[in-house]
Amino acid sequence: MEDLAAKQECASAFDAHHAPSNEIIEKCVHCGFCLPVCPTYVLWGQEMDSPRGRIYLMKMASEGATEMNSNWVSHFDSCLGCMACTTACPSGVDYGKLIEATRAQIERKTERSRGDKLHRRFMFETFTQPDRLRQMRFPLLVYQKSGLQAVVRELGLLRLLPKKMQAMEALLPKLRPREAVAEVTPAVGTKRRRVGLLLGCVQREFFSQVNAATVRVLAAEGCEVVAPLAQPCCGALLVHAGEEAAAVELAKRTIDAFERANVETIVTNAAGCGSNMKEYGHLLRDEPEYAERARAFAAKCKDVSEVLTEMEPRAKRNTLKLRVAFHDSCHLQHAQGVRLQPRALLSSIPGLELAEIPEAAICCGSAGIFNLVQPDAANALGDRKAQLIGPLKADVVATGNPGCVLQMQSALARRGQKTPVVHTIQILDASIRGESSESLLR
Ligand code: SF4
Ligand code: SF4
Numbered sequence: 341m342e343d344l345a346a347k348q349e350c351a352s353a354f355d356a357h358h359a360p361s362n363e364i365i366e367k368c369v370h371c372g373f374c375l376p377v378c379p380t381y382v383l384w385g386q387e388m389d390s391p392r393g394r395i396y397l398m399k400m401a402s403e404g405a406t407e408m409n410s411n412w413v414s415h416f417d418s419c420l421g422c423m424a425c426t427t428a429c430p431s432g433v434d435y436g437k438l439i440e441a442t443r444a445q446i447e448r449k450t451e452r453s454r455g456d457k458l459h460r461r462f463m464f465e466t467f468t469q470p471d472r473l474r475q476m477r478f479p480l481l482v483y484q485k486s487g488l489q490a491v492v493r494e495l496g497l498l499r500l501l502p503k504k505m506q507a508m509e510a511l512l513p514k515l516r517p518r519e520a521v522a523e524v525t526p527a528v529g530t531k532r533r534r535v536g537l538l539l540g541c542v543q544r545e546f547f548s549q550v551n552a553a554t555v556r557v558l559a560a561e562g563c564e565v566v567a568p569l570a571q572p573c574c575g576a577l578l579v580h581a582g583e584e585a586a587a588v589e590l591a592k593r594t595i596d597a598f599e600r601a602n603v604e605t606i607v608t609n610a611a612g613c614g615s616n617m618k619e620y621g622h623l624l625r626d627e628p629e630y631a632e633r634a635r636a637f638a639a640k641c642k643d644v645s646e647v648l649t650e651m652e653p654r655a656k657r658n659t660l661k662l663r664v665a666f667h668d669s670c671h672l673q674h675a676q677g678v679r680l681q682p683r684a685l686l687s688s689i690p691g692l693e694l695a696e697i698p699e700a701a702i703c704c705g706s707a708g709i710f711n712l713v714q715p716d717a718a719n720a721l722g723d724r725k726a727q728l729i730g731p732l733k734a735d736v737v738a739t740g741n742p743g744c745v746l747q748m749q750s751a752l753a754r755r756g757q758k759t760p761v762v763h764t765i766q767i768l769d770a771s772i773r774g775e776s777s778e779s780l781l782r
Pocket of ligand 2 (some may be wrong): 391429432433
């Protein structure tokens with residue numbers, strides 16, 4: 341028996357550390373129900389760029405029928421990790437676990453080009469470090485405010501840069517003054533809960549107004565909000581890119597920070613971070629000191645829309661005359677199964693009209709670092725989404741993930757559409773504070 345196991349392990353292209361589970365692979369009955377919602381299959385119509393095809397490629401590698409060569413890897417690099425296939429699958433194939441394990445194998449066992457390595461290192465060492473992002477704010481502010489950005493864009497100078505750099509520039513949000521969040525914000529009125537808030541990395545530095553709005557709304561609804569100063573990046577970007585060891589370390593530090601805060605619930609307002617933290621039990625399953633704590637931590641994590649819809653509304657909602665197109669972030673709708681809650685929050689606002697975007701199951705092309713490493717496919721998906729938003733004549737687009745905000749702002753701008761894209765919580769915050777609709781349209 342042992343000989344057979346050793347032979348199989350030898351035959352497999354995967355190493356023994358968390359190889360994609362054969363049990364999950366075998367659950368796929370090749371029915372193809374997942375194909376119409378898979379963004380890469382929708383774009384290219386190629387079986388190997390569909391969930392079913394990718395699972396087949398994993399099976400082949402697991403049986404030693406293929407090597408992890410560059411062609412094989414390319415089909416996984418092109419996967420957005422959007423999890424639309426998981427939602428669509430009637431057989432319960434947990435594709436999320438498969439792609440996460442496959443990507444970690446790719447990063448351990450294959451060699452990327454020098455350019456790719458440098459690009460990835462830059463992203464991981466920047467986007468997971470709020471301090472570094474903060475240092476970038478000043479030069480970027482100068483770039484935007486001096487008018488240099490407008491000139492560079494107008495003259496088409498960006499075309500001189502490599503495509504991946506162009507993608508990064510195109511996604512740059514309009515920087516606003518940084519709004520600080522206190523480490524502890526008291527509840528308004530009688531305290532109903534003590535919650536922790538994950539500040540995120542890009543969210544903290546480039547969308548601090550979203551964190552500020554989240555704190556105000558939670559406090560208005562009776563939550564004491566703790567935002568631990570020592571919290572690191574949650575590691576979502578790294579997990580989704582196969583950088584398992586680094587992600588494990590960040591997950592441990594995140595757990596440490598929130599355990600010290602002694603909160604009942606840990607609130608996230610970035611769907612990618614939320615879906616990652618809800619999976620800490622799986623990520624840290626081999627860590628004796630953390631496995632149990634990670635499961636307890638994960639059970640406490642909730643998207644802000646989940647927390648708010650669990651509580652009877654206390655703060656008055658003021659009228660906002662707005663037509664809002666709601667965009668489901670993949671890591672909220674597919675990875676966390678949160679669809680109704682953000683819609684319920686928006687629908688609770690008098691005067692607000694909700695518009696549904698067709699093809700809601702299909703990703704906008706953001707998907708973690710996807711729009712930075714696969715800019716052509718990401719732009720095609722963004723353009724498709726923007727095209728569907730156009731006829732809705734919405735005043736504003738709402739969503740629950742900073743990556744989707746950036747991706748859709750950029751896609752709408754390419755179409756010459758000025759519709760602002762905001763986080764759902766900013767609309768609720770504006771309603772509770774009695775602000776005008778115009779405050780959201782600036
Ligand atoms: S995660 Fe998204 S892109 Fe990847 S196979 Fe599934 S549906 Fe397709
Ligand atoms: S829907 Fe599920 S079972 Fe059917 S092909 Fe896709 S992954 Fe396999």
